[in-house]
Amino acid sequence: MNYNLQRQLDVGRNMMKKVVDKGRVKREFMVGYLMFKKLQSYRQTTVGFRRNIKPNPQYFGPYKVIQKIRVVAYKLL
Secondary structure (H helix, E strand, O other): OHHHHHHHHHHHHHHHHHHHHHOOOOOOOOOOOEEEEEOOOOOOOOOOOOOOOOOOOOEEEEEEEEEEOOOOOEEEO
């Protein structure tokens, strides 16, 4: 019975992964690229101060990529 339960959990996990992976896009940035950073505007008040908080933009930048640290981690200037 334990084997059957594990198999059902694996099937469910694989189905959920397949659905999530449909919307994923693999992105890589090279050193020197200019990119916009998506921040949560209600938390990031130090990046750009505005009089009206409500219509804050979702993206800030452009920032220059100065170093690639890992596959999804970059150092920005």
